[in-house]
Amino acid sequence: MDQYLVFGNPIAQSKSPLIHSMFAQQTGQELQYARMLAVKEDFIEHLETFFSNPLAQGCNITAPFKELAAQWVDELSSGAQLAGAINTIKRQPNGRFFGETTDGPGLVQDLLRLGIALKNKRILLLGAGGAARGVLKPLLSEEPSLLLVANRTAEKAQVLASLLPSEILEGCGFDALTSYTQPFDLIINSTSASLSGDLPAIADSVIAASDCVYDMSYSDKPTVFMQHASLLGVENVYDGLGMLVGQAAESFILWRGVRPLVEPVIQSLRANL
Numbered sequence: 001m002d003q004y005l006v007f008g009n010p011i012a013q014s015k016s017p018l019i020h021s022m023f024a025q026q027t028g029q030e031l032q033y034a035r036m037l038a039v040k041e042d043f044i045e046h047l048e049t050f051f052s053n054p055l056a057q058g059c060n061i062t063a064p065f066k067e068l069a070a071q072w073v074d075e076l077s078s079g080a081q082l083a084g085a086i087n088t089i090k091r092q093p094n095g096r097f098f099g100e101t102t103d104g105p106g107l108v109q110d111l112l113r114l115g116i117a118l119k120n121k122r123i124l125l126l127g128a129g130g131a132a133r134g135v136l137k138p139l140l141s142e143e144p145s146l147l148l149v150a151n152r153t154a155e156k157a158q159v160l161a162s163l164l165p166s167e168i169l170e171g172c173g174f175d176a177l178t179s180y181t182q183p184f185d186l187i188i189n190s191t192s193a194s195l196s197g198d199l200p201a202i203a204d205s206v207i208a209a210s211d212c213v214y215d216m217s218y219s220d221k222p223t224v225f226m227q228h229a230s231l232l233g234v235e236n237v238y239d240g241l242g243m244l245v246g247q248a249a250e251s252f253i254l255w256r257g258v259r260p261l262v263e264p265v266i267q268s269l270r271a272n273l
């Protein structure tokens with residue numbers, strides 16, 4: 001049976017094995033998907049041992065190995081080159097290893113699934129870490145009228161700007177976190193602030209004036225950012241569980257060539273958070 005794996009540290013909490021087993025059952029694909037804990041010093045060794053098994057067809061990579069994995073593969077997608085990090089490896093028929101980042105497509109798919117329009121919309125992306133870097137290009141492909149990336153450490157947003165090829169920079173603004181007041185159609189929180197129960201330092205007036213707030217984090221209850229936005233009167237408030245399932249679906253499609261249904265998997269995970 002074809003073998004798949006997710007590497008990370010920590011990894012015990014990963015929902016990827018459950019998600020992929022649901023996808024496999026749903027689509028009638030025969031595969032095994034496990035999780036593996038690694039440390040930076042032995043990650044590459046583990047990766048090579050895994051792929052020395054000819055049945056090993058691909059793997060997912062989560063924090064903190066996404067950049068290391070991008071350096072290991074033979075080929076990178078254009079999105080992965082920009083992100084400098086990958087979450088998916090596929091063994092190709094020619095034996096070479098292909099690296100992709102599916103976080104961005106997973107986010108865009110989830111936003112569209114939720115009925116959130118992106119074309120000609122004004123989007124504020126909070127954060128300039130790995131997650132922000134991975135979603136920039138797919139978001140820009142949806143042709144928003146403005147994509148403003150704002151970060152607590154403003155220089156990191158500037159670094160992100162410098163990575164973007166000039167042809168996709170058009171309509172894309174960069175600024176520090178607190179220095180704007182215009183309303184946005186959509187605010188995406190890609191910071192890890194919610195994980196520590198913190199709010200990114202963004203003016204309440206900016207949040208209150210937005211149509212929709214999306215937090216990439218998720219837990220068994222709305223994140224602090226979601227709760228805060230709801231209190232400020234934002235009606236459309238979402239967490240990143242759908243993005244998690246969406247990025248897994250994009251990996252599954254890359255490996256198996258079959259598109260799984262995400263909705264029943266999101267519902268099942270939500271019921272068991």
Ligand code: NDP
Pocket residue numbers: 063103126127128129130131132151152153156190191192193194195198199200201216217240241243244245247
């Ligand atoms: P990184 O560590 O690479 O980046 C963290 C970012 O958050 C930085 O921009 C940092 O700002 C900012 N930040 C951290 N704490 C605060 C704070 N208190 N106030 C304001 N900004 C803050 O993390 P990632 O980009 O990899 O991940 C970010 C989040 O996205 C995580 O919560 C992760 O779980 C989530 N995620 C969800 C996915 C999904 O499928 N749903 C997929 C990928 C990520 P600074 O530069 O100033 O330090």
